[in-house]
Amino acid sequence: xxxxxxxxxxxxxxxxxxxxxxxxxxxxxxxxxxxxxxxxxxxxxxxxxxxxxxxxxxxxxxxxxxxxxxxxxxxxxxxxxxxxxxxxxxxxxxxxxxxxxxxxxxxxxxxxxxxxxxxxxxxxxxxxxxxxxxxxxxxxxxxxxxxxxxxxxxxxxxxxxxxxxxxxxxxxxxxxxxxxxxxxxxxxxxxxxxxxxxxxxxxxxxxxxxxxxxxxxxxxxxxxxxxxxxxxxxxxxxxxxxxxxxxxxxxxxxxxxxxxxxxxxxxxxxxxxxxxxxxxxxxxxxxxxxxxxxxxxxxxxxxxxxxxxxxxxxxxxxxxxxxxxxxxxxxxxxxxxxxxxxxxxxxxxxxxxxxxxxxxxxxxx
Ligand SMILES: *Cc1c(COP(=O)(O)O)cnc(C)c1O
Numbered sequence: 001x002x003x004x005x006x007x008x009x010x011x012x013x014x015x016x017x018x019x020x021x022x023x024x025x026x027x028x029x030x031x032x033x034x035x036x037x038x039x040x041x042x043x044x045x046x047x048x049x050x051x052x053x054x055x056x057x058x059x060x061x062x063x064x065x066x067x068x069x070x071x072x073x074x075x076x077x078x079x080x081x082x083x084x085x086x087x088x089x090x091x092x093x094x095x096x097x098x099x100x101x102x103x104x105x106x107x108x109x110x111x112x113x114x115x116x117x118x119x120x121x122x123x124x125x126x127x128x129x130x131x132x133x134x135x136x137x138x139x140x141x142x143x144x145x146x147x148x149x150x151x152x153x154x155x156x157x158x159x160x161x162x163x164x165x166x167x168x169x170x171x172x173x174x175x176x177x178x179x180x181x182x183x184x185x186x187x188x189x190x191x192x193x194x195x196x197x198x199x200x201x202x203x204x205x206x207x208x209x210x211x212x213x214x215x216x217x218x219x220x221x222x223x224x225x226x227x228x229x230x231x232x233x234x235x236x237x238x239x240x241x242x243x244x245x246x247x248x249x250x251x252x253x254x255x256x257x258x259x260x261x262x263x264x265x266x267x268x269x270x271x272x273x274x275x276x277x278x279x280x281x282x283x284x285x286x287x288x289x290x291x292x293x294x295x296x297x298x299x300x301x302x303x304x305x306x307x308x309x310x311x312x313x314x315x316x317x318x319x320x321x322x323x324x325x326x327x328x329x330x331x332x333x334x335x336x337x338x339x340x341x342x343x344x345x346x347x348x349x350x351x352x353x354x355x356x357x358x359x360x361x362x363x364x365x
Contacts, residue, residue: 008349011327012156012302013179013200016344021253039249044242053243056252063258064188064211071188072217074210074233075248080106080178080197083208084113087174087193090220090230092119092147099123099146101166103134104155105333106176111150123149131158133297140166148172148192154180156200157331159304159338160297165190172216180301181209182258183343184268192216193230198247201301201342202254207247258343267343268300274341274350275300281357288361292334306336312364313337323356325349 009016032039033048042049057073064071076082092098092114100111102125114120123142124135134155142149149168154161156179165187166173172192181196188194193212199205212230220229232240261267279298282289282305292304307313313336317329330338341350 007321007324007326008345008352009326010339010341010345010349010353012331012338012340013197014205015200015340015342017203017250018254018257018344021250021257024253025250040246042245044239044245049245052245052249052252053237053239056248056255059252059255059259060182060209060211063182063255063264065185066188066211070213070215072212072214072234073238074212074217074230075238075243075251076195076208076210076233077206077244078208079205080176080195080208081109083176083195083197083210084110085116086228086230087148087150087195088114088117088119089224089228090217091172091174092117094118096145096147097121097143099142099149099171101125101135101140101149101151102127103152103160103162104131104158105331106156106178107150107152110152110176114150119147121146130292131155131160132292133294134160134162137164137166142168142171146171148174150174150176152176154178154183154299154301156302156340157304157334157338158292159299159302159334160293161299161301163296179340179342180299182255182264182267183271183301185264198251200340201344203251204247206244207251209251254343270347271300271341271343274345274347275303277347277350277354278303278339278341278357281354285357285361286365288365289357290336292336301340301342303339303341304330304334304336306330310335315364316360319360320353320356323352325353325356328353 035048060073061068088098097119098114099121101123102108111120124139126133153175174193177194178197179200181201195208195210197208217230217234220231226232282291289305320328328337328339330336
């Protein structure tokens with residue numbers, strides 16, 4: 001085992017997985033559940049797979065404190081990017097448009113897909129401010145006959161996150177939670193549909209977790225091809241066609257791991273402590289590190305900051321890696337650094353990053 005060679009992985013996505021989960025999958029890989037076959041070799045109609053599939057669904061609802069009578073968990077391929085299109089295809093029309101709060105690049109991409117279909121409207125935007133914060137409740141404007149409000153809960157690239165759930169007065173609320181799904185408890189009942197590409201916080205790339213109110217997804221437009229309708233996935237328990245079984249198996253393991261960690265309240269406490277280590281290193285640096293996000297919009301998942309010069313930023317990335325801190329380079333559209341500290345990043349990883357930041361500042365300020 002080369003565990004000692006593993007680094008602290010701050011990649012934005014695909015991202016770090018809990019070590020316990022990786023080890024468990026490794027141990028089971030050749031012979032899943034005494035079947036004599038690997039999980040990637042068995043039929044998706046086999047009983048052994050069925051158990052994996054349904055346990056993952058049940059554990060996710062339990063973590064979210066949602067009722068299986070009211071909510072359905074679906075597994076859909078095509079990435080969060082396909083959800084950008086499926087949402088307006090299923091719910092918006094030219095006279096009942098989808099409304100979008102623009103808070104970053106992924107929120108814009110979701111809006112762009114609705115626009116291609118001619119069914120998108122802007123409800124709010126912080127683009128003028130370079131997305132340093134998420135829109136405030138008072139800035140979100142919805143028409144009475146809006147089909148939904150779409151928000152991006154955590155803006156992976158800019159490092160901002162909603163710390164409130166927008167009130168929509170009965171208009172369905174839809175959220176892209178790709179980069180903060182299951183990182184904290186929320187009043188998930190307020191959402192009609194939530195989706196998350198799992199490769200940030202929940203598993204390996206290849207599946208999107210969609211959690212939706214059954215009443216919201218039971219009827220899809222019959223003009224849509226089968227695989228683009230939510231109700232295909234709902235009515236067939238996400239087994240209409242071959243599901244990405246390995247991804248779902250891994251997501252199920254992560255859900256079990258989250259339960260063993262004490263659930264979402266415990267994860268939230270831990271995530272706040274982890275993020276505080278890194279933000280304190282920024283705030284205590286006398287301006288050497290400059291955070292991108294305004295304080296009340298700071299993400300607990302992606303910490304974005306700049307250094308005094310691009311040369312120092314390059315040096316920071318290189319020296320961080322020498323210290324086993326990988327993946328800290330920021331997205332090209334924001335520049336600087338981004339430390340992604342999802343659920344699977346241990347506290348020690350953030351401690352080590354904060355120590356490194358303090359040391360680097362003293363040596364280079
Ligand atoms: C990564 C990301 C996406 C894009 O996900 P894909 O699965 O690559 O399509 C969308 N939204 C958010 C918030 C993301 O972080």
